Amino acid sequence: MKTGIGMFYAVGVGPGDPAWMTRQACDVLGFCPVIAAPRSASGEMPALEVARGAVDLSRKSIVPLKFTAARARSARNAEYVRAASSIARVLDAGLSVAMVNLGDVSICATAYDVLDVLRRRGYATQMIPGITxxxxxxxxxxxxxxxxxxxxxxxxxxxxxxxxxxxxxxxxxxxxxxxxxxxxxxxxxxxxxxxxxxxxxxxxxxxxxxxxxxxxxxxxxxxxxxxxxxxxxxxxxxx
Amino acid sequence: MKTGIGMFYAVGVGPGDPAWMTRQACDVLGFCPVIAAPRSASGEMPALEVARGAVDLSRKSIVPLKFTAARARSARNAEYVRAASSIARVLDAGLSVAMVNLGDVSICATAYDVLDVLRRRGYATQMIPGITxxxxxxxxxxxxxxxxxxxxxxxxxxxxxxxxxxxxxxxxxxxxxxxxxxxxxxxxxxxxxxxxxxxxxxxxxxxxxxxxxxxxxxxxxxxxxxxxxxxxxxxxxxx
CATH class of the missing domain: 3.30.950.10 (Tetrapyrrole methylase, C-terminal domain)
Structure with missing residues (x-):
């Protein structure tokens, strides 16, 4: 595992109400200087909006990640690799990154797929469970x-x-x-x-x-x- | 639904680490004056211990509820009815009760079974989700x-x-x-x-x-x- 670099956290923020965020998810978002968040084609970042309802993110750097609703596995994988690469640049600079994910991070979670790419590249990663x-x-x-x-x-x-x-x-x-x-x-x-x-x-x-x-x-x-x-x-x- | 009486909350506290409790679960335990908690034959109250790790419960009334690991449905149902009856007395006195439950309240949850009995008797109830x-x-x-x-x-x-x-x-x-x-x-x-x-x-x-x-x-x-x-x-x- 690489040392001297940032940690990647895949953070489940629950399905929508900021009241469903866990104390652990709030803590992790509080201490990570950089927050990565999926952004839709129309520019919305719903998981980030949930997190904002519970944690002050005004001083954080936000890294938006574009994912399409691609059905083909190869197209999806290419998107995870691209997202992981932009996060890896931040981790290499010594900063920890929390990627927000609606619901939990073990159930149909984009943040898990990004984590999987980063882990294979030797980065330290952690999953933070959320309400499904x-x-x-x-x-x-x-x-x-x-x-x-x-x-x-x-x-x-x-x-x-x-x-x-x-x-x-x-x-x-x-x-x-x-x-x-x-x-x-x-x-x-x-x-x-x-x-x-x-x-x-x-x-x-x-x-x-x-x-x-x-x-x-x-x-x-x-x-x-x-x-x-x-x-x-x-x-x-x-x- | 009965009015002028307390509300019953079935609260999922997650599987063990108090850091996995949601903001909503902490809020509900914070404002309910009475906390009901399952107690094992050996006197342990694991769900209550988790809650104590996140919320100051020192001024709350604690209602222990005894459940055996009965396999027969009829024996289990009798235990839920008995637990519901002791909670109903508190609700009738106008006090809201939060019953803590390990994990979530929709997956193998004793608190759900107690909620179901109380709801059938006309009490107002609410489920608070937890990390499974x-x-x-x-x-x-x-x-x-x-x-x-x-x-x-x-x-x-x-x-x-x-x-x-x-x-x-x-x-x-x-x-x-x-x-x-x-x-x-x-x-x-x-x-x-x-x-x-x-x-x-x-x-x-x-x-x-x-x-x-x-x-x-x-x-x-x-x-x-x-x-x-x-x-x-x-x-x-x-x-």
Whole structure:
């Protein structure tokens, strides 16, 4: 591992509400002089905005990182390598860098992919856990995701085979981008699950919307949506 | 919903390190005059100890709640009802109660089961999300639990059919109490997965131990252990 250089922290800031940031995440953002943050094509930096709600970042250097929503693995990998290279220049100058990431850093996290590149290049890295979107969504809905006798299955947005997922026993979490919701709602409807399933869009953000069932959804339902499909016995209990 | 009475909060305090408590969890524990906490047969209150590490609880009334490790659903339900009844007396007196729970309150959470009883009786309740043990374990191991193309499956301790779980594509999380680890390690070994799987016992506590593979485990490996079984491609990457 390289010495005399900065440490890279991948920091989970939770899904949207700055109140969900941990004391550790706040501490790390407080002592790191440089904050790296994903920036969308339209110039928004949502994870940075969450962090700003909890920690004074006015004296920090901000390194924006551009990621497209590329589907091909090779294109995504090229973006992680480019982001890692711009962070490596800061680390080489002896400064520690905290990269903010919505939700947790072990679940569908861009910051993890950047960390992985930096670690392979010999940099010291650390993961700082955050509240996952599905735990925050469960809290917003007032529901449990497991019981002692049934498992929980998490399906990231781009994971195929929804039919096979819905066959599994236990609760299913479907993490979806806004545009894919119509298709998911149709699949749930076909299986008679639209009334049992519930959804929260943009959890913790001012634009948050709660749908207690997946019927009659509007066209635009937020940038990110998390769908909870309960198991049979839980669905029955809900009624 | 009853009015003029206290609110019940189920508060996730994370898996062990007080630094993993959220700002919201700290706030709620700060303003609630009464804190309810699970107490083991040996008199320990681990969730309360975590909370004490982050919030001054010296002026709070503490309500200990006794739960056995009963396996039968009816016995467990009787314990939740008894705990809810002792909390209800405090709520009826107009005081809000925060019940602390290790990890998150939507994943295998006793506080959720108590909340469910109170809600059915008409009390106002709220869930406060926490860091899950498996996210903290992933951070300790420096690993991701998902990628965009593969799901994640969470198996609580008492969920049967390990063989079926290990057949699923994607990463598997097996949440185990210490005594069940030997059996789990043997099952992983039979399938040639013992070297790919890793485990953290007592994550975040002073007794934390990290096992990068599931071979040659000692007899006593902590009260709670979380095993991560990566998917094939991820196991290959790890080597």
């Amino acid at each position: 979107s599905f735990c925050a969504v469960a809290a917003a809905l007032g529901t449990s995701l497991t019981d002692r006798d049934s498992p929980l299955h998490i399906y990231p947005d781009e994971t195929g085979n929804l039919d096979m997922a819905l066959e599994l026993s236990g609760t299913k979490v479907l993490m979806k981008s806004g545009k894919a919701i119509g298709e998911t709602a149709a699949a749930l409807s076909c299986r008679g699950l639209a009334k049992e399933a519930s959804m929260v869009a943009d959890c913790g953000l001012p634009s948050q919307r709660i749908f207690s069932e997946m019927t009659d959804l509007p066209e635009n339902v937020g940038v990110s949506s998390t769908v909870i499909v309960p198991e049979g016995h839980r669905a029955a209990r809900k009624k | 043990s498996f996210c903290a374990v992933a951070a300790a191991l420096g690993t991701s639990l998902t990628d965009r193309d593969s799901p994640l499956h969470i198996y609580p301790d008492e969920t049967g059919n390990l063989d079926m779980a290990l057949e699923l594509s994607g990463t598997k999380v097996l949440m185990k109490s210490g005594k069940a680890i030997g059996e789990t390690a043997a099952a992983l070994s039979c399938r040639g997965l013992a070297k790919e799987a890793s485990m953290v016992a007592d994550c975040g506590l002073p007794s934390q131990r990290i096992f990068s593979e599931m071979t040659d485990l000692p007899e006593n490996v902590g009260v709670s252990s979380t095993v991560i079984v990566p998917e094939g491609h991820r196991a290959a990457r790890k080597k």
